């Protein structure tokens with residue numbers, strides 16, 4: 001009897017999906033909240049598992065909660081759900097009190113739907129979204145955490161920063177030059193993009209919205225969108241489309257990683273590195289412009305078709321670009337790493353330990369720099385990655401230096417992949433056709449490893465097959481807290497390089 | 512030291528010698544050219560994601576166009592995007608490209624405020640404010656100052672404080688959450704000062720025009736000195752627009 005119960009439980013309280021799979025919404029088991037909580041807490045207790053998305057959306061007079069846990073070893077995603085009454089007064093138990101990695105997801109639920117939690121450690125606002133129930137609180141009157149002491153002082157930075165950067169507010173509490181605490185408040189970039197995915201009815205509009213989620217990660221987010229949409233409508237992209245998207249994703253990684261190395265060098269006033277890495281990014285993005293007319297790849301990725309077929313001529317050109325890039329990059333990197341004045345700024349600066357990374361639920365490159373093997377290219381392969389047997393690059397110190405080394409090694413890895421792919425350009429198999437409508441009442445999840453890390457898009461369709469709800473999660477959503485933790489006990493002058501070494505997205509977070 | 516010199520040597524010359532004459536890839540979507548051919552105009556109007564296309568006469572408003580190129584793919588005989596990146600103008604209506612016209616987009620000398628030519632012709636310091644931009648225009652504005660485009664050779668630079676600035680470059684559709692800070696920053700700039708809108712999102716709101724989270728009222732309060740379309744704005748569009756605006760007349 002017991003055995004039977006357990007078996008039945010396993011069958012019934014969650015559903016197991018693969019990346020880019022679409023299922024009827026009703027196939028996701030709906031659990032009572034306490035059971036839902038226990039299930040997901042027990043999932044993340046396993047080292048192989050982490051939460052890729054946990055969110056809610058209104059259904060009549062309830063909020064439907066959906067939690068997606070990725071199993072990085074078994075390459076599966078466990079999805080479960082629950083419902084709670086809208087305007088519920090009586091507080092519920094938080095996931096966060098048990099597992100910190102849920103903290104931001106629950107803050108978002110609280111902010112969006114006023115879900116009351118009685119044991120959430122800090123229900124700090126996430127982004128002040130336009131349709132939040134509590135309109136009294138505004139981004140301008142946010143009460144930052146304070147410590148009263150004669151010895152300490154506060155430093156406020158932003159929302160507008162000194163350089164050309166997206167806005168966000170950083171509030172430091174310092175003891176002399178040393179940072180005791182940093183609090184980050186975001187939301188200035190909130191454009192209501194998730195709502196626009198619902199109200200913009202044309203597929204092209206949604207495709208272009210996906211390009212604008214984070215304009216420095218166009219290929220990543222747009223690939224997540226088209227994978228999701230093609231799964232929703234039951235369209236299988238041909239090898240050519242898959243090829244182009246994956247190639248572009250690695251080129252985006254190559255370009256952004258190179259740009260980040262330039263930015264870190266600039267921030268430590270190492271001008272040669274700043275200039276050389278900066279200019280090394282140029283031929284890569286100019287190649288993108290040559291391929292698709294846009295240096296940041298806008299316009300390249302479309303549902304069900306491509307306006308810019310990749311050709312042999314482009315492949316030859318790209319080979320030349322890489323041939324010229326590689327020796328100059330390696331020469332510059334080697335030189336940079338030989339300079340004690342550079343290394344002294346990077347090593348042991350902005351450390352996130354593996355334990356911290358695990359606790360806050362870090363993803364992507366930043367997680368890998370702290371010894372966590374989180375890389376969807378190997379754990380939930382999409383695009384061309386099932387054929388690559390991708391080995392994530394892992395570093396263990398979790399400092400700025402590790403995050404620099406990861407970039408260099410991932411650049412080399414990307415170049416190897418790209419060169420391999422260039423040997424064999426698939427032929428276009430399918431002609432563009434009229435695309436079907438999505439199926440009614442379904443749920444889809446798509447995961448893509450962009451250059452920053454894990455991008456997750458989830459959609460739910462209504463009874464007409466239109467989008468009922470669209471949820472975007474940028475990797476930055478997981479990682480912003482890590483910046484705040486990494487700078488503790490560092491000199492305030494090291495903040496810029498800590499920040500650059502993560503290079504998180506504001507617009508991707510604020511949506 | 513020797514290694515540094517070697518690296519410098521290996522870089523060769525990276526800067527674009529004449530940014531006003533640089534030729535970029537044919538695939539780049541710059542100023543469109545629209546033919547007089549009779550086509551199903553409504554189909555193109557319906558296709559456009561931002562409502563940039565209208566008829567009577569058939570035209571594309573580059574202040575709204577996000578350069579997706581989809582109209583040109585649907586009807587290449589009617590619409591062709593040229594690689595002309597000089598798209599900046601100080602006349603909002605100058606961004607509306609009509610059928611049968613193949614003229615450069617101009618900055619009109621008579622619309623330039625006198626203070627601009629008087630004070631800024633040799634040096635222009637700008638404060639950038641991102642107000643909901645997706646970081647694509649921001650990356651390109653940063654690129655304008657890199658060793659390839661090297662904008663500072665013309666005395667044009669981005670500065671860290673509005674107090675040091677002669678004007679403001681706005682990117683993004685202007686979110687509600689950013690509206691107050693944008694205004695504060697503008698007010699902190701000493702007179703005389705200019706406003707530049709960089710990128711389609713800033714000029715019209717782009718894809719975000721109908722979002723509730725946008726508040727563009729700031730832009731109605733002051734004169735706009737330069738509109739530079741693009742998604743994102745190309746560094747060459749930006750630099751050429753500024754050079755033309757502050758050129759000695």
Ligand code: SF4
Pocket residue numbers: 558559560561562563564571575576577578579580581582583
């Ligand atoms: S290129 Fe511009 S005008 Fe043409 S469809 Fe796209 S947004 Fe509309």
